[in-house]
Amino acid sequence: MKKTLLMPLAISIIGLFSIPAAFAQQNTLDKMRSSGAVTMGVRESSGALSYTLGDGKYAGFHVEICNNVLRDIQKQLNLKTLDIKYSPVTSQNRIPLLQNGTVDIECGSTTNNATRQKDVAFAVTTYVEEIRIAVKANSGITSLNQLNGKKVATTTGTTSVQLLRKHERATGVNFEEVFGKDHADSFLLLESGRADAFVMDGSILAGNIANAKNPADFRIVGEVIAVEPIAIMMRKDDSTFKKAVDDSIIKMMKDGTLTKLWDKWFMQPIPPKNARVGLALSDSTKQAWSGPNDRPAEDYQKK
C-alpha cells in the first residue's frame, strides 16, 4: 500500500512517459460483455489483503471480495463464462496500468486519498487501516506520548514517517526516528533493541509479531495514530461499473459475508504457511461497513 522500492519506480517512470493520459475510456461492463474476460490487478505481498501463493495464484481478503463481485456482475450481465485473469501490480504501476486498460479492477491495498481520486475511482471502503505502535511487552510503554526521547522505528517510503513528524510537531513530544529499509528490517530494529517502538499499519505490525520468534514478547499498544481507508480501485468516470461493484460490496456488507471473510483471512490460519494474522475487526472498519462510503483519507483526518 505504501512501501515503495527504487527499481519499480524506475520502471514506472518509463511507463509514465509512454502512456497517454486519456486512454482506454471504454466502459468496463461493455468490455466484459464483448470479451468475456476481466483482468484483476493483484499484489505479490500486501499482507492478508492480497498476496501470491506462487504459481500465478493469488489470494487474500480483497481478492476474494473481488471474485465475489465479478461473479455477481457475471450473473447480472447474463454471461455464460467470465474469464478472470490476474495481473500482479506494484505501488508504482497500479494507477497507470488501470488507466491504460491492462487491469480493469485493482484488488490490493491502495489507500483512497484525494490525490488519487483525481486519477481513479474507488469502491466503497472495505478495510480501514489503523496506524498503531508495537512495543516490547515488558517495556511498559502504552502510549505515543511516553516515547519522549525514545527511539521510534518506521519504514522508509511509508506515510507513517510523515505522520510521526506531524505528531511530533503537534504535541511537542520529541523522539528519534530510525528508519528500516523494509518492514522486516524495522521490526528487527525493535527486536534488537535499537528502537523502543515501531509505528506502522496495524495489519503489518500484527503480521510481523505473528511471525516473530516469540510473539508473546511484543504488544500492539496505545491510541490509533491515524486511520486510512483502503479500497478496491477502478477507472475514473465509469459510473455503471462502479455502481455494479459498489452494489455487490454493499450487499456483502449487509448480509454478513464480509464479516465471514474477515474471520477467514485475519483470524484463521491462512495459506501458504498456515500462519494466523490475528487482527481483530477494528471499530473503524466496522464503521466503514455500516455506512458504506468512498471518502478519501483526508476526510478521516479531519475528525
Added chain:
Amino acid sequence: MTLDWSVFCKDTLTGEAAPRCFSFLFGMDPNADPTYLDWLFTAWGWTLSVAGLSLVLALLMGVMIGTLRTLPPTNLLNKVFAFLGTVWVELFRNIPLLVQVFLWYHVVPAFFPVMKSFPSYLLVSIALGLFTSARIAEQVRAGIQSLPSGQRNAAIALGMTTTQSYRYVILPMGLRIIIPPLTSECMNLVKNSSVAFAVSVPELTLFAMQAQEETSRGIEIYLAVTGLYVISAFSVNRIMAWIEKKSRVPGFIAPSASGSH
C-alpha cells in the same frame, strides 16, 4: 508528463507552499517547518559527511595495508605484515558492500556491546571505509610494484632503512602513479554512500524514497537527487584532477594533456 518543481517549496508537514523555499543557510530566518528543499540539502550533507568520513578511513587504511603487502620478504616480521595485508584485502573485498554494512550495524555490536551506542552514520562509515580500503590497498600495491626496482635499490644503496626508503622514495612516487584509479575510487565512494539509507542514515537515497512517497512527485525528486549525486562525484573528480596536476613530477610520467583521467 509535466514536471512540477514547486514540490520543493512545500512544507514537509502540511504539504502546502512554505513562505520561504530555502531557509537553510546564511542566517536566514528559518521556516517554522522545513521545506522539501531544506530537507534535500540536509540529506546531501549526510551523504557528503558519510562519504568524507569513510574516505579518510579508506585512504589511511588503504595506504597502510597496500604498503605492508609490498614489504621485502627479508625477515619474519615483514612476512607476517604482508600476510596480514593480504588477509585484510581478501576479507573486505570478497563480501558484498551491503552485507558488510549490515554486519557492522547488526552483527558486530552484538559481540561488542559498546558499539551499540555508536550512531549509525559512524558504523556505516566504518563499513564503507574498510570496504574501500581493500580496493585502495590494491591500487597502492600496484603503484609501488610498478616502480622500477632501481628506485628501491638506490634508496638502500644510499643507506636508507626500509621505513626511510618508503617515506622518501617509494611512496611519493607510487602514490602519484595511482591518482587516476584513486579518483574513480573516491567517486565510487560518494555513490556507494547510498547504501547508508539501509541503516537509517537520512541521506539522499532515503530522502528520495521517502519524499517521493509523501509528495507523489517521484520524477522531480529523483531528478534532483540524481543531479546532486552527479555534482558531488564530479566535484571529487575535478579536485583529484587538480591534485594530480599540482603534484606531477616533471618528466616522471608523460604529461597528459587533460589532467583528468
